[in-house]
Amino acid sequence: MTTLDNSIGQTIVGFKTGRGGRFFNAGHVSFIGECKISDFTNDLFLQYENQIDIYNKVKGRENLEAKYYECDENDDFSFFEKLGFKIGEKQYFRNGEYPVGLTEKEAxxxxxxxxxxxEYDTIACLMLEDCSEAQLQLIVDSEELPGYYASLDVIEYAKEALGLDESEEEEY
Structure with a gap:
């Protein structure tokens, strides 16, 4: 393996698991390029882990519901923590109700x-150096696909990590 700049391994790359392949089956993984997980949070809601539970327990009680909205607006739920509610950490939700497994810190x-x-709609972003062999192969294969972009350094890193050299590539 030739020596590429070690910082290339710190590049964040993304993969999408969804429908695809010959029969458009679920579980098809594809490389989506150099990106960060925060690039995919626009349609998600950031709120505290147990925020919905608190709302469901106080709804219908005018004074507590008003306090809930005030806390939500100020992003400070310490009032409810003093009452014994566990607020949890901030994470992303689909439709404001269904957690997607991404915390604010990760984003x-x-x-x-x-x-x-x-099954059908999962995005994973990770450091290039943490990619599996299958993921590295997807990066190498993306070099030929239109619409996908990876820098030459990333592609070279993936090729070197897989042990591909120029002579092996030409045999395809």
Whole structure:
């Protein structure tokens, strides 16, 4: 393996699990490029882990419901924590109700997983150095696909990590 800049291994790359392949089956994984997990949070809601549970327990009680909305607006649920509610950490939700498995800290780091339904719609972003051989092969294969972009350094890193050299590539 030739020596590429070690910082290339710190590049964040993304993969989508969804429908695809010859029979359009679930579980098809494809490389989506150099991206961060936060690039895919626009349609999600960021709220506290147990925020919905708190709302469901206080709804219908005018004074507590008003306090809930005030806490939500100010992003400070310490009032309800004093009452014994566990608020949890901030994470992303689909439709404001269904957790997708991504926390605010992960989104800020760029590395994480958004699992919409467990089978057809999952996005995973990870460091290039943490990719499996199958993921590295998807990156190498993406070089020939239109619409997918990876820098030459990322493709070279994947080829080197797989042990591919120029002579092996030409045999395809």
């Amino acid at each position: 800020e780091s760029g590395v994480g997983v958004i699992d919409i339904d467990g």
